[in-house]
Every structure is written in C-alpha cells, then in structure tokens.
Amino acid sequence: MEQYSYEPLDLGRPAIRLLCLHRGGNESEITCNLFQAELHQRHDTVSYEALSYTWGSADLTESIVIDCFFMNVTLNLYGILQQLRYQDEDRILWIDAVCIDQENKKERGHQVEQMSEIYKEAHRVVFWLGPGTFETDVLMESLQLLQSEIEKHNYRSWLPEDDDWKKLYNGVVYESF
Structure with a gap:
C-alpha cells in the first residue's frame, strides 16, 4: 500500500x-x-x-x-x-x-x-486528556451528576459566590459516594 x-x-x-x-x-x-x-x-x-x-x-x-x-x-x-x-x-x-x-x-x-x-x-x-483512570472516571461521573442536578434548579440567576453552588455540589458528591 x-x-x-x-x-x-x-x-x-x-x-x-x-x-x-x-x-x-x-x-x-x-x-x-x-x-x-x-x-x-x-x-x-x-x-x-x-x-x-x-x-x-x-x-x-x-x-x-x-x-x-x-x-x-x-x-x-x-x-x-x-x-x-x-x-x-x-x-x-x-x-x-x-x-x-x-x-x-x-x-x-x-x-x-x-x-x-x-x-x-x-x-x-x-x-482528549489521555486514557481514563479510576480517578478521572469518578470525576467525570461526578460532573455528569452535578450537571443533571443543576438543571433541576434556577441556577442562571445564581452568582458564582452563592452558597447554593456549594450545597448542590456537596449534595451530589456525598450522595454519590
């Protein structure tokens, strides 16, 4: 060839x-x-x-x-x-x-x-950041869960420093693991 x-x-x-x-x-x-x-x-x-x-x-x-x-x-x-x-x-x-x-x-x-x-x-x-590892797989799964949870809220009006972000993140992280 x-x-x-x-x-x-x-x-x-x-x-x-x-x-x-x-x-x-x-x-x-x-x-x-x-x-x-x-x-x-x-x-x-x-x-x-x-x-x-x-x-x-x-x-x-x-x-x-x-x-x-x-x-x-x-x-x-x-x-x-x-x-x-x-x-x-x-x-x-x-x-x-x-x-x-x-x-x-x-x-x-x-x-x-x-x-x-x-x-x-x-x-x-x-x-492409490279092949997945256990840690990156967990991170990506957490981000997907966080994204689906965020969509249930009126997050567009939240400011970056609002505590709502922390509550949402902590809820997703601690519920999933």
Missing part, C-alpha cells in the same frame, strides 16, 4: 479538510477518508467535531488507512482514533495532524490562520 498524498487546498478560500472516521470495532484497522469543505457556508456546512489533544512523540507511529493509502500518525493519535470511533456509524472530525498537510508550509500557515474559525464552527470540540 502506498503512502497517502494530499490533494492541494484552494488557499484563496476558507478551505479545510475533514476526516471521515469509518465505523469499526476496536480490533479492526482504522480506515478513513479525507474530503474538502469550506468554512462560513451556513447553508451547506458539514457538521464536524474538532479534536484538541497532545500529539505525543513523533518517533512512535502507527498506520491508518485514508482513501486506500496508508498514513503514519503518532501512537497517541492512533489510540485516540480507536477510542473515538463509533461501532455503528462514521464520525466527521477535524484533526490538525491529519487534515493539514504538515509538509506544506504555505498550507500549514493558511490553516493556522483559520484555526479559531475551525474550532468556532465545529459542532463540538473534543478534548
């Missing part, structure tokens, strides 16, 4: 590439396709999620398949793609390391200039 080669972006427009991460299980190879889209096209915008993460060591790589060609990605990104991949549907993502031709300095500069818009127009921004 040959290495993936980028098709040029129209740098005179707010063009970007998006990655379609194909559905699959944890054991199957990661397959994707890249396609071009344009920012600021409200009527014709493709919904996507932007990924924010730490690249990790460039020396440790794995291969993914893009449009029937291989691309080396960092071991960190490979693990993230395994975790983010849905089993039953494809997922559209913007990932800087893959969606930008990192070897093309002109394109890289063009894309960096657009990054705030790329993140702003994303349907959701996914922050």
